[in-house]
Amino acid sequence: MPGRLEHRVALITGAGSGIGLESALLFASEGASVVLVDVNIDTAEKARKLLVEKHPNAKAVTVKADVSKEEEVKLAVETAVKEFGRLDVMFNNAGIMHPADDNALNTEERIWDLTMNINLKGVWWGCKHAILAMRNNPIDESKGLHKGGSIINTASFVAIMGAATPQLAYTASKGAVLAMTRELAMVHAREGIRINSICPGPLKTPLLMDFLNTDEKKNRRLVHLPMGRFGEAIEVARGALFLASDDSSYVTGTDFKVDGGLSSCYVTPE
Numbered sequence: 001m002p003g004r005l006e007h008r009v010a011l012i013t014g015a016g017s018g019i020g021l022e023s024a025l026l027f028a029s030e031g032a033s034v035v036l037v038d039v040n041i042d043t044a045e046k047a048r049k050l051l052v053e054k055h056p057n058a059k060a061v062t063v064k065a066d067v068s069k070e071e072e073v074k075l076a077v078e079t080a081v082k083e084f085g086r087l088d089v090m091f092n093n094a095g096i097m098h099p100a101d102d103n104a105l106n107t108e109e110r111i112w113d114l115t116m117n118i119n120l121k122g123v124w125w126g127c128k129h130a131i132l133a134m135r136n137n138p139i140d141e142s143k144g145l146h147k148g149g150s151i152i153n154t155a156s157f158v159a160i161m162g163a164a165t166p167q168l169a170y171t172a173s174k175g176a177v178l179a180m181t182r183e184l185a186m187v188h189a190r191e192g193i194r195i196n197s198i199c200p201g202p203l204k205t206p207l208l209m210d211f212l213n214t215d216e217k218k219n220r221r222l223v224h225l226p227m228g229r230f231g232e233a234i235e236v237a238r239g240a241l242f243l244a245s246d247d248s249s250y251v252t253g254t255d256f257k258v259d260g261g262l263s264s265c266y267v268t269p270e
């Protein structure tokens with residue numbers, strides 16, 4: 001059985017940890033050549049080693065890049081094209097949740113700017129350079145390679161629901177990712193470039209668990225989760241695989257929720 005990403009090239013930002021790492025492994029298992037991008041090159045390199053250990057036939061390279069810097073994102077995309085000849089999937093996944101991000105009164109401007117630069121501007125740069133590369137993708141119908149590609153932008157459940165445990169900059173950045181993604185999806189729909197957001201619920205990854213470092217903090221959230229548990233990074237990676245592959249060929253501009261029902265919930269089960 002050919003994989004769902006056979007002959008495809010996928011670039012994943014924040015590939016050294018959490019959702020990005022699981023997506024790199026999953027996409028490779030479905031036949032993709034993977035470019036693992038992270039500001040932390042050591043974790044990206046560890047992820048690449050794990051990937052080739054698990055999938056010895058897979059092709060994978062790492063690139064150190066800070067997604068908030070346009071030149072670095074451009075170079076990462078150029079590496080994908082140079083190494084593998086094309087770019088089919090761009091997963092703009094890297095993001096931060098700063099411990100000093102708070103409410104409107106306490107959040108410092110530098111925390112706001114840092115968060116926006118990575119979580120929002122970083123997604124913009126990723127979209128911009130992916131679109132430019134995808135326009136030049138060679139078409140080969142015999143390999144199922146048609147024009148365009150798929151861009152996936154990681155937002156969050158907090159983009160669509162409020163929380164009285166505020167992280168104002170983070171929440172605003174993720175709301176903006178949803179709005180930007182919808183508009184880009186419309187602009188590029190006729191070029192065969194599909195652009196979707198993925199909205200993970202709260203997950204057991206370092207990003208959230210480093211922050212929810214007491215049982216009290218965890219329980220404050222758990223009571224609101226319909227399934228009674230945090231999600232796993234692999235569960236979001238599976239959603240990303242759907243958006244990356246032709247399984248979602250008629251899906252663009254959507255806010256794809258992988259949140260265990262959280263955003264549909266009023267009262268949780270007893």
Ligand code: NAD
Nearest residue numbers: 014016017018019039066067094095156202203205207208
């Ligand atoms: P994680 O912290 O486990 O991994 C994030 C990765 O991004 C790390 O490897 C980190 O080095 C990298 N990174 C950070 N800043 C970067 C930069 N400027 N340039 C390049 N790489 C950078 O996080 P995760 O939980 O896997 O989160 C991935 C995405 O999912 C983020 O955008 C996050 O906001 C979003 N998200 C996470 C949750 C959750 O509960 N974990 C929920 C909703 C949305």
